[in-house]
Amino acid sequence: MEKKDKEFRSSHFARLPVKYLPPEDKYIFAPPNPKYKFNLIGTGMMGLEHLRVTYLEGRATIHGIYDPNPQSVAAAQGVLSQIDSNLKLKVYDDLESACMDPEVDGLIISTPNFSHISVIREAVKSKKHILLEKPMATTIPDAHEIYSIAKNYPAVFQIGLQYRYKAMYVDAIQEALNHRKLGDIKMIHILEHRIPFLDKVKQWNKFNQYSGGTLVEKCCHYFDLMNLFAQSRPKKVYATGSMAVNFRSFEYNGRKSDILDNAVVSVDYENGVRAGFTLCMFSPQFYEELMLCGDEGHLRTYESVDFLPGPKQKTSLEIKVGENSTSRISQPCYPTYIEQSGHSGATFFEHKYFIDTIEGSKSSVATAEEGFWSIVVGYAAQKSIELGGPIKINELLQEYSINL
Template structure:
């Protein structure tokens, strides 16, 4: 039915400027139901603006950021991309959160600011989409989890990788269809270029990012946790800073983030998982392999910057005599896939609004966000001290014992 289509999606493929409004039916634009404010107007903030406006049921009402250059750049981007739409710039975080015209807040500021911003945001009672990672320390992550526990509105964590085409299909095959039987082990690989530049280069310092395995790799630990369907029990990791930013200083402080690692996770239900990271590869490459007692799934996504035509994604399920085999090229429509993180951010927003409307869709919960940080923090500690980290001991030391004080 036309009434159920996303007209912004249609206009991404077809020209309609030659039509007057009275001649538009497929291309007519339904006024958005919701207004969102974006807290943090950097690169990721612009991605959230883009997918909100593309999805169409909401629009971006305004932005707040402490950096004048980010505000100016995002306002310029907004004027160019969405002529005729107004973008409000707020003077304070409080005013951005408390605006009565706004239905939801999208928080995408640097990691170390999240806990303080959340404390202000929840006063509004508005729906919240908080970018990953939830925070940079176990203490702050636990505090956000407790704040959100009884929150009446939607509180979603931006672990959107689970909505990438390869992982969406892997979830369907392994957790819904049980195509490979009972999962026994899981492996994820990420090879990519170094961390990109950020305002004040905060992502080059563990103090502000939480460390590489928290900042970037919480996505993959969320996926490992999701496929394992269990709590992590023990974590062992090796890693180091071998290539990237080894001589990088910012305002007199030397960068201290790792650029490669191997992480092993044992889960309470017996499933074993591993994660391999290399951040000095000339590409973006992700691969997941899941082995069960009835088969194996493998999927990958790649961007190698080469002028050679080829599939950017691939998925296979091999079940032997237990069932059919499958190969596929998981993808979304071009306009969605190109909107950010292989289309995952678009579906993150789509499901955010679905949940606001009471049409439940599975998205990353605050509880799941917390456990993604638990694995990342355990891995960072294991690298530092060279020991296997018992997760329950770590939580007892950092969280539970302090609750009794």
């Protein structure tokens, strides 16, 4: 078969405001010619990231938005006018109109966690492509309902578990799973030290009821990665954790916050892989680390943002395989303009692969099934902390009459 030439393509050059060139002389600097229109449901912190990244990626536009908070609507309009003052957003009065607009090809849903289930029930009536933010739901029955809907959905149904597209994890997946450089993976350790949860509209992330709990809300990203590296289903989860420092005196509408700010979670997988996860959310930095050990080698990768001055390495990836093969130390990264667009560039690639999947390419985007299993681990960990003992996953699923 004849191989198609790959042309140089850069959203960076295509977005530079080059004024001196007549439009017909622009080739490298030619502005993107978007093919798809998406609507954005929820334009808070993450919705605005989706807005910016959609335009940076270049193959789609955001046609319209729906958000009941007027400040969020105004913020989205402000972000769009910074991208291009000629662009305008359609602002819908209700969710149904935003979902059903025949002009639009896809929906990006970035509303608070507890609302995903009701938004999805409406959104799927449109049969449009869907990118639903993580965690896909806050409870196991809701997550299972979404997983069941997605199984037979006639368009793309992608979950926003985009950490797998951080450069550090892309390289780790490539080396450990595709090249099998470590042999059979036996142990996985993931650690996150970071600053507390940020403010949100109506402070939904300070309450287990609205977020699903810290280990579902935030840590579903890490449990997704754990499940991916283990290549197996979780069998047993044991966790400890507490509210040690953050939000201990925080109240909203007379209600006290009840979220964890630290935890240690251990997961046994059906194939014998053992995994551990450590979370600390009262650290003056962002530090994320993954360690994998197989029967032929070891991999460690990290990402570090400590807000201190001076040149420092943001990421590192080490593979040490002793006498089995070559070892190496590297620095996984993307071009700066992509890394700066949000979540170290992971959201950019989430959009790229969302559109590639719409166009029929096979890609590694997170499925609703993977989203479901990330929630199962997070939910089991929350429950383990609550009850003070290990949670067997088959028993947990049986409680909800789920047989998988």
